[in-house]
Amino acid sequence: MIQKRTLYYSLAFLCILSLTGCSTPAGDRPFYIKNLAKSDIDLVADAHIDEINRLSRELTIKLYQRNPRELAKAPAGTSIDDRLALIFNTPRIINHPELFYRYGIDSFPLVFDPNFTGDRVFALMIGISGMFHAAYNYQDQFFLFDSLDQQKLYNSARNLEIIIWRLSHLKLPSGEPFLLTNGVSDDGIFNLSFERLFGKMIAHQDMMARIISDKTNRTVNKAFFSLATTALFPI
Structure with missing residues (x-):
């Protein structure tokens, strides 16, 4: 390297x-x-990575604000800033004892495991940020001889759609959601801010997949799938 x-x-x-x-x-x-x-495509990839990381950081903060009980499960004295540093600092830390050393899509099952007693927001964001990190070959910048795989970028967008469905539909044995996201406030206003953030992230990955597909003249395998039954796609 x-x-x-x-x-x-x-x-x-x-x-x-x-x-x-x-x-x-x-x-x-x-x-x-x-x-x-850097080629023009490298500069575009850098810009997409920066924006994906910015949106992911914003999502992390919003999730902790909506689910303060999860931060309370972290080691004593841990702040949201501490969590942001663990998730996004460069070089990335990909081994987290709290999550049994899982990273990327391997972290998602913990979020929806009723027996998991750890910080579900941390598990979710290590999953999301790690999945995008893998889709960009674990790189933060691109140069002339680097390359991207359009299928990985596309698969990461579809995986995020699956995770959004699970957040909305899967419940703890008590009937509560594993994590609170969109909802109705006390004054009756429906909060769609999480949906908007997720939508922007999906759009960025789909656009980058299309750019790389056009550059390499390779098609993306757009398989039909069900959000409720499909397993996560490999990255």
Whole structure:
């Protein structure tokens, strides 16, 4: 990985030697040397990763605000900021003893296990963020010789649809939902903020899958499936 990254920056350095100047006009976006080693698709992928991470962080905060009992299950003194750091800091931590060292889609069964006594929000967001992390080859940035798999991107969007269905329909033995998401407030206003966030994430993954499919001229296998019965797709 280090040799590969060194090659990228060497390429960028050789490119910049051929330039007579790289000043940034007032009001334009800043110029980064590393971007010389990126194609347009790489820059688009970087932007999608940044937005997916931003939406995932927003979702994590909203889930803890809606389900404060889950944060209380975390080790004493754990704050929402602590959880955000564990989930999103770079480099990513993918081994979490609280979740029996599960990551990505392997974490989802814990969310819907009545016998799981840990933090379900943490399990859910390690599942969602880890699934997207895997769909982008566990990378935070892309360069000229990197590639993406359109099927993984597409599958991650379908998996999120399945998880949303489970959050809405699966219940604890007591009849309560495993996690509270959308609902009606005390003043009768229906809260759809979670649905909007999930929808944006699905749209980003579908768009990125289409971009990569068009670039590689490879089709996406769009299999018909049932939200209620289909197992999660591999990433």
